[in-house]
Amino acid sequence: MNVEEIIKTNQRMPLPKRTLIHIALVANKIDEEIATVLKPFDISIQQFNVLRILRGQNGKPANLSTINERMVTKMSNTTRLVDKLILKGFVNRTVCINNRRKVEIVITEGGLNMLNKIDRILFDAEKRILKNFEETELHELNDLLNKF
């Protein structure tokens, strides 16, 4: 990936600015590829993330703030996201009995089946996206990203 070529500029950028643009370009590319993988399943990246969080609960219900806390990208509308997942039959939502301010969200059998199907395909996509990296390079990259 050549930054200058992609944004079609021929002026030299300062290294910090170039680095930040580079990260944005890479992140966009990754997002696009993953969205493409999910598309046949008619599910968005965010909806998929919510389902994975719920699966990680191992049957224990999660309330909205728990989901929010664990999402990669912070959301202010997890309510509406869950609405969509309910429509698709992937989750159920009930009001918490002990504290009626809270809601309890659980993944359904259908949601779990969907996740299992996607898991394998996504794993392949992840390998494909990182095909040019040796394992040591992935460690190097993670170490550098830790500095943020």
Add this chain to the structure above:
Amino acid sequence: MNVEEIIKTNQRMPLPKRTLIHIALVANKIDEEIATVLKPFDISIQQFNVLRILRGQNGKPANLSTINERMVTKMSNTTRLVDKLILKGFVNRTVCINNRRKVEIVITEGGLNMLNKIDRILFDAEKRILKNFEETELHELNDLLNKF
């Protein structure tokens, strides 16, 4: 930045998956910081990017496809983005005389002044975001990102 801590998981992720999530988290963090810098100027990152592209034209008008081509994140609604910039008085749009399918977009004096004000503040923000990096590390990071 610790990935597992941020997404509140205690299970070990495979290195590829962890790397991709790591990049998403860093990109989000950068986006947030830059949006915060731009907020007092009542301008979004994308609007700011369009203005910078137009400044790079040095007075030469740009049409929509040119802008699209040079944007960091691809857009399908550059029309509406430019609409907002017109409302704010930062750009002008006219129909191209030679080819009436095209439009010609130019940045105004007001737009240029705004950009000059933001430039310095953004430069500081970029340095701040990358404060933990030595120059050699920035080069290493760019080299690794080139592998995508």
Add this chain to the structure above:
DNA sequence: ATACAATAATTGTATATACAAATGTAATTC
């Protein structure tokens, strides 16, 4: 016990983005 504050979720509004369809104009083909 009532008033006030804190918590959890929802809703409204605005921007950004993806994709598809529609519009208007120019170029090509027969």
Add this chain to the structure above:
DNA sequence: GAATTACATTTGTATATACAATTATTGTAT
């Protein structure tokens, strides 16, 4: 030269996101 195709932009619809305001419920202080 009429019909078709290609081009450039615009518009419509859906999702994602940020921020603020609102609603409903619970906890606390006096």
